[in-house]
Amino acid sequence: MVSRAELKEELTKAGIRPSVQRLAIFEYVRKSCQHPTAEVVYEALRDELGSLSLTTVYNTLKLFVDAGLIMMLTIDDTYRCFDGNCCSHAHFLCNKCGKIVDFKIKKDFLSMVEGVNGYEVTDAQLYLKGLCPACLKK
Numbered sequence: 001m002v003s004r005a006e007l008k009e010e011l012t013k014a015g016i017r018p019s020v021q022r023l024a025i026f027e028y029v030r031k032s033c034q035h036p037t038a039e040v041v042y043e044a045l046r047d048e049l050g051s052l053s054l055t056t057v058y059n060t061l062k063l064f065v066d067a068g069l070i071m072m073l074t075i076d077d078t079y080r081c082f083d084g085n086c087c088s089h090a091h092f093l094c095n096k097c098g099k100i101v102d103f104k105i106k107k108d109f110l111s112m113v114e115g116v117n118g119y120e121v122t123d124a125q126l127y128l129k130g131l132c133p134a135c136l137k138k
Helices: 004-013 020-031 038-045 054-066 133-137
Strands: 071-073 081-083 089-094 100-104 126-130
Touching: 004 020, 020 038, 020 054, 038 054, 054 071, 054 081
Parallel strands: 089 126
Antiparallel strands: 071 081, 089 100
């Protein structure tokens, strides 16, 4: 697990001043496995950071996305959520319970995409949708 000092250093290297609010938001997203929305981040931190506003959370998350520190996921049209894991991986969205799960993808997965030869791919998102094992049992 990444320490708060390491997260602070990561923000500084990205040219972002690590204020108390920014550091808390960054730590929450990076340590969360739940792919939180801005509203979830706000609700989780508002008591800890009394002066925190939802607008601050949105602006801070956008700052982190623009700096490449986190990813914004738009798996469906209903909401945007955030992922602190910027390594290549796939996301599965359960259509019934709404849970999002990470899956590892093989480094050579682009070899399965026809016509990509000759292109420089700098980012790829793989979104899968369906029913998770728990919802299939219901």
